[in-house]
Amino acid sequence: MMAAPRLFVDDDLGEGNEIRLDKQRSHYLRSVMRLNAGASVRLFNGRQGEWRSQIADAGKSVTLKVGENRRAQQQATELWLVFAPIKKDRMDFLIEKATELGVTDLLPVITRRTIVSRVNTDRLKAQVIEASEQCERLDIPTVHEAVKLSDLKSAWPDDRVAFVLDEAGSGGSAAVAMSAKAGHPAACISGPEGGYEKSELDLLRTLPNFVPVSLGPRILRAETAALTSLAIWQSVCGDGEAPPVPQALRD
Amino acid sequence: MMAAPRLFVDDDLGEGNEIRLDKQRSHYLRSVMRLNAGASVRLFNGRQGEWRSQIADAGKSVTLKVGENRRAQQQATELWLVFAPIKKDRMDFLIEKATELGVTDLLPVITRRTIVSRVNTDRLKAQVIEASEQCERLDIPTVHEAVKLSDLKSAWPDDRVAFVLDEAGSGGSAAVAMSAKAGHPAACISGPEGGYEKSELDLLRTLPNFVPVSLGPRILRAETAALTSLAIWQSVCGDGEAPPVPQALRD
Numbered sequence: 001m002m003a004a005p006r007l008f009v010d011d012d013l014g015e016g017n018e019i020r021l022d023k024q025r026s027h028y029l030r031s032v033m034r035l036n037a038g039a040s041v042r043l044f045n046g047r048q049g050e051w052r053s054q055i056a057d058a059g060k061s062v063t064l065k066v067g068e069n070r071r072a073q074q075q076a077t078e079l080w081l082v083f084a085p086i087k088k089d090r091m092d093f094l095i096e097k098a099t100e101l102g103v104t105d106l107l108p109v110i111t112r113r114t115i116v117s118r119v120n121t122d123r124l125k126a127q128v129i130e131a132s133e134q135c136e137r138l139d140i141p142t143v144h145e146a147v148k149l150s151d152l153k154s155a156w157p158d159d160r161v162a163f164v165l166d167e168a169g170s171g172g173s174a175a176v177a178m179s180a181k182a183g184h185p186a187a188c189i190s191g192p193e194g195g196y197e198k199s200e201l202d203l204l205r206t207l208p209n210f211v212p213v214s215l216g217p218r219i220l221r222a223e224t225a226a227l228t229s230l231a232i233w234q235s236v237c238g239d240g241e242a243p244p245v246p247q248a249l250r251d
Numbered sequence: 252m253m254a255a256p257r258l259f260v261d262d263d264l265g266e267g268n269e270i271r272l273d274k275q276r277s278h279y280l281r282s283v284m285r286l287n288a289g290a291s292v293r294l295f296n297g298r299q300g301e302w303r304s305q306i307a308d309a310g311k312s313v314t315l316k317v318g319e320n321r322r323a324q325q326q327a328t329e330l331w332l333v334f335a336p337i338k339k340d341r342m343d344f345l346i347e348k349a350t351e352l353g354v355t356d357l358l359p360v361i362t363r364r365t366i367v368s369r370v371n372t373d374r375l376k377a378q379v380i381e382a383s384e385q386c387e388r389l390d391i392p393t394v395h396e397a398v399k400l401s402d403l404k405s406a407w408p409d410d411r412v413a414f415v416l417d418e419a420g421s422g423g424s425a426a427v428a429m430s431a432k433a434g435h436p437a438a439c440i441s442g443p444e445g446g447y448e449k450s451e452l453d454l455l456r457t458l459p460n461f462v463p464v465s466l467g468p469r470i471l472r473a474e475t476a477a478l479t480s481l482a483i484w485q486s487v488c489g490d491g492e493a494p495p496v497p498q499a500l501r502d
Contacts, residue, residue, distance in 0.1 A: 135469040173492030217493040218386040228482040235483045241424030242468040
């Protein structure tokens, strides 16, 4: 059985509510998915869990009638990714995968070797919504405005562990280092292509809970390193042992 | 300091040997990297470690003179990825990342829901070479010809653990399941978009060392699931604690 389409909406969700979709989502359901009145659509808003709904009107503006609540909202385990922006295709991929891997906060940082001068946060926000719809999560990662690496320290929470992916090799195995900090709020900090400059690494070392981690002998591309660290963290400290959302809740 | 370019060649490597590059690689060094006679290039062939060389002739066919051996060949820890082919862009990404994550064998399998009818193994071979050059590994993953999933069992080595990424949720945490099998030859087995059909999962369950693993509550795209499993395996069972290749060996 095909899963019912799943959409993120801003509206409040409750049984009997009517939700009118914008042009783009209306087009998606009507013309791309070819759905008609009566078809099932799942809705979530990041606050109230997931709700079944039915298409009430498949006209130019699709209207949905909200049915029963199928999944209660859950508080996602916080996991930040602090990353240096990279080239478009690779960044698209990074954002999609980081969302699938359960990141709750995306913090772009501008480093000396960052070659991307401007971060289009609206584009990132659209990407995290699409990836969240796809991967069955109930929340949407928060996309923060880009900051300079030199400004990161002043904003750093005292209790948050900073797992810095360090190609200079001062760290131990990521799985070992991360499991030693299980239960602590965490951030993975990945660099630009070409890595951090020495002065930047020195700055990162002054973060209150700095933990350098190694990802093995190969030199990973920026986006590979970021995703690898998130994958390992989820598996040893996060929700890697939770079973996948059952098929029965996806119709 | 910029790392010297790194090329995979088929030739035998030994001090004083002369290596004549093909048209494509000659063009790359001369016109893309803009290198002249005397410039340093690193060479590896998957058998004899890594060697420094110098451009002797930067003409139409670039000739290299092999200098000193800088890194001895190491036996990579075997890790197979058995994967259902996916759409082009996502497969390109999967192959590049799997190579960075140290896979030694890539085995495409055709499943019922595989939408890609033909696997261009020559293309995959070119991609694993390029990714290997980039990520500093000394070996090149072996790309196998695609087989039907139903033929996989007859070729399966008795002692190889089959970590099957199972979205039906029968498995435990990948990190826990994998670390329990540390030291064993391993394969990660990922499915197509849409997952395995039930009969296919039943078949996989009959592999001698079948271990289902979960990658958490979110439904990962095919390539994300594959890469996540490789990242976790390397960190808990593989070379995740080895330090990165030092900068001093990359000039």
